[in-house]
Amino acid sequence: GQQVMQIPQYQHVQEGEDFTTYCNSSTTLSNIQWYKQRPGGHPVFLIQLVKSGEVKKQKRLTFQFGEAKKNSSLHITATQTTDVGTYFCAGGTGNNRKLIWGLGTSLAVNP
Amino acid sequence: EAQVTQNPRYLITVTGKKLTVTCSQNMNHEYMSWYRQDPGLGLRQIYYSMNVEVTDKGDVPEGYKVSRKEKRNFPLILESPSPNQTSLYFCASTLLAGARNEQFFGPGTRLTVL
16 A cells, blocks of 8 residues: 655754654655654644645755655754654645655654 | 644543543534554554544544544544553544645543553
8 A cells, every 4th residue: 555654763863963854655645744743742734745846944944845756855954952753744645635644753852 | 722622631441441532623624533643653544534424434443433423523432442442542633625734633642441
């Protein structure tokens, strides 16, 4: 079946270092969404990418959608302790009915 | 305040004792769904509802039931809970059905079945 692979599973960084998580799909996606879940919290929507090659920025966060619409990345510049949490990607299937979720990348930031 | 609420937030129960987890949203969203989250397995969809009286199975529906009698409410029912249903459960809603709509999640219900 359709899958969205997300790597790495865990990442430990020093505060101020950069961080990137990647999502790769076995099939072409219609769109991709990114969510953040703080420890003990619930997933919160960050952004959606729809167009091939799209790049969006939110302050220190940069989101990219690949040209083939099969992969995406989230890059955080100069991490802060407030970035701690698990980041999930979720890709829209071709018929636009359902999201396929990645397993998430857990980010820990040492102050 | 626009939100999705779930109750209870925490529940410890025993095998076989029927329970219901309530979910309510105040955003007039059409689409609602239930997920369970387990370590290493991410978010897995249990059931979803595209509108009142319209429900369908997600990826892991076994052992669960749902109903959608009103637009705002989408309760999750475990008729005979078993220990493998110990998990963190999230209800979510979106304005419309479809993968291009932002999902709003409830705060979660942590269920332990002994």
